[in-house]
Amino acid sequence: MWRKEMKKSRKNCLLAAVLIILVSTLFQTLPASGCLQRDKKPPKIHWVHRYPQQPEYEDSVLVLAYVTDSGSGVANVSLRYIVNGQTAKTLVMDKKNGVYFAEIPPLPYNSTVAYVVSACDKAGNRACSSEYAYTVGDSHPPIITYVQRVPAKPNYNDTVIITANATEPPYASGVKELTLSYNCGSCWKNVSMELTGTLYTAAIPEQPFGTTVQYRICAVDRAGNVAAFDIYTYTVEDQYLPVATIITPRDGSFLSRSVDIKLYAHDDNLKEARLAIDGTFLALWNQTGIQTYTLNTSTLGEGIHKLTLEVVDEAGNRAENLVYVVVDNTAPIAEIQWPMDGSFVSGFVPVKLRAEDANFECMELRIRDSIYAWNVKYQIFTWNTSSLSDGPCQVTLTAFDKAGNKAERSITVVVDNTAPTIGNLTWMPLQPTANETAKVYAQIADMGSGVKEATLWYRRLDEEEWQRTSMALENGNWTATIQGFEEGAIVLFYVECCDKTGNTATSTIKHYVVGASAAAKGFTGIPLYWLALAVLAIFAILASTAYYLRKRKRAAPLTSTFLVSSL
The missing domain is CATH 2.60.40.10 (Immunoglobulins)
Structure with a gap:
């Protein structure tokens, strides 16, 4: 009986030893297995x-x-x-x-x-x-490269042939058609020009003597963009009647200050050519050809005025040319509303422009060697400063009216496209303990507009969302504090800063591991070799007990049972 009890006791002891080893091994390996996590989340x-x-x-x-x-x-x-x-x-x-x-x-x-x-x-x-x-779009009109009129000075019985050409860049939509528009004094008429070889041609039919013909060429590409050339003018001549033409200014022109009025008078028996404005005599010529008269518009009131050229030959035939012009001696207004003079700029900058005039023509923006022009009074231009070197830059706006008056406004801004530099990123303590905060220090410099703000971003390794806290400038260093975390936490952090123009810099990502607190450092687990020694000791005791029981096999059962129970 005592042998059965001995075997049962031995089995219980062996089972207990195996359980102790398994539990201890599991205890040692659990923390390590928690770190074997695979990245399964895409960018x-x-x-x-x-x-x-x-x-x-x-x-x-x-x-x-x-x-x-x-x-x-x-x-x-x-x-x-x-x-x-x-x-x-x-x-x-x-x-x-x-x-x-x-x-x-x-x-x-x-x-x-x-x-x-x-x-x-x-x-x-x-x-x-x-x-x-x-x-891919095309908002650029074709370029009219060539215009010719034959004959150059048509007579009343001449058909005038207009020859023109227009081109577009290789990737553009391509020239679709050219149209000749001409006005013989009553209305404008349009004629489609035919492509002959590499040039487009169209005809203006015969016109009566003295007719002033205006014409222009319009080119349209396949994207619908239209290019219109300047208006040309010729006057139909007759050998019996004089020719009277005001070459410049043209009808509807805007005049300011002193203007040269060029006119043409012709007849084989010319008597006189008389120039007047609003019925007031200006000048008289008795020679054929082009004449010039300098008109001082400051002596005239602002508004519409009528120029009259009258040519009379010895036979009493008369030719007259009328031109209505607008006198405007008031300069326009030019304003650069943004950016402000002396300000710092970077990246893409909206340049807000304003020009004002009753007879506004266009405004021109000059930035260093680049020139931009618009025919609207209000414009917001997106200026890409990234192609310019850092430093002062002059921005000049010039506004023009149709009479040639202009106004100019200039400002100087400072281009700053260089981001701040972040150096000497440190933290104290280097290994915070559980629930202990860490203070981060960074040296940030900016040679342009100056540092505007700095931000510290941090998170645990096992979290996705970054937390932010603003940094403060203390004794030349930008500082911020990271909250305390539990023991074993891996904390990632980096510094982001921007200057006053919006240039941003980001440091590399740093990290630290939160250590154990002073109270938790007392127990560090049972070493594996101690467990092995304990198992060997148990087997030695069991072997000694078995030997002892064999030596005392004749002893009383009660005594054996007591010894085993005591063991």
Whole structure:
């Protein structure tokens, strides 16, 4: 009986030892297994933009994408685009200042481009953006390169042949048609010009003697853009009657200050040519040809005035030419409403312009060597300062009216496209304990507009959302505090700052591991070799007990039972 009890006791002891080893091994390996987590989350494509929004045939399209990955990190970002649903190309996007970019080259007018941005992280996860598309436009009119009239001075029985040519760049929509518009004094008429070889031609029919013919060439491309050439004028001549023409100014012209009035009078037997304004005599000539008279408009009131040229020959035939002009000696108003004089600018800057005049013509903006012009009174121009070096830059607005008066306004701004620099990023203590805060220090410098603000971003490794806190300038360092975390937490953090013009800089991501508190450092677990020694000791005791029981096998059962129970 005592042998059965001995075997039962031995089995219980062995079972207890095995359980102790299993529990201890599990206790030692549990923390390590919790760290073996695989990144299964793809990168995040926050946004995709393109510039310009409405590309034209001459534009390279810049595609920007902001992509992040909180796990293994972004491995690569690519741009895939398809032209007219046929030709597909893939570009590897470069990264600058945290933004990925690539350029789609210029394409022909009316090309349809669809593109998608895709991103892969270092764990092989892939993310794709929505599909974007645009159609290549053409807002530039054709260029009229050549205009000729034959004969140069038509007679009353001449048919006038007008020859012209217009061109467009290779990727543009192409010239569709040219139209000749002419006015013989009553109304404007339009004639489609025919393509003969490489030139377009059209005819103006015979006109009566003394008719002043105005004509102009209009060219239209396949995108509907229209280019109109200057108005040309000729007067139909007759050998029996004089010719009277006011060459300049033209009818409807705006005049200011001193103006040269050029006129043409002709007849084989010319008697006189008389020039008058509003019925008041100005000058008299008795020779044929072009004459010039300098008119001082300051002696006239502002508004509409009538110039009259009368030519009379010896036979009493008369020719007269009337031109209505507008006198305007008031200069326009020119204002640069934004940016302010002396301000700092960077990136894309809206330049707000205003010009005012009763007879406004156009305004011209000059920025260093670049000139931009508009024929509207109000304009907001997006100025890309990234192509300029940092430093002072003069911006000049000049407003013109139709009479040639002008006004100028200049400001000086400071271009600052350089981001601040972040150096010497440290934190104290280097290994905070549980629930202990960490103070972060960073040295930030900006040689332009100056540092506006700095932000500290931090989060735990196992969290996705970053927390932010504003940094303060203390003794030359920007500082902020990271809240305390529990023991074992891995804390990631970085510093982001911007200057007063909006240039942004971001530091590299730092991290630290939260250590144990002083109270928790007393027990660090049972070493594995101690457990092995304990098992060997148990087996030694069991072996000794078995030997002892064999030596006392003749002893009383009660005594044996007592010994085993005591053991």
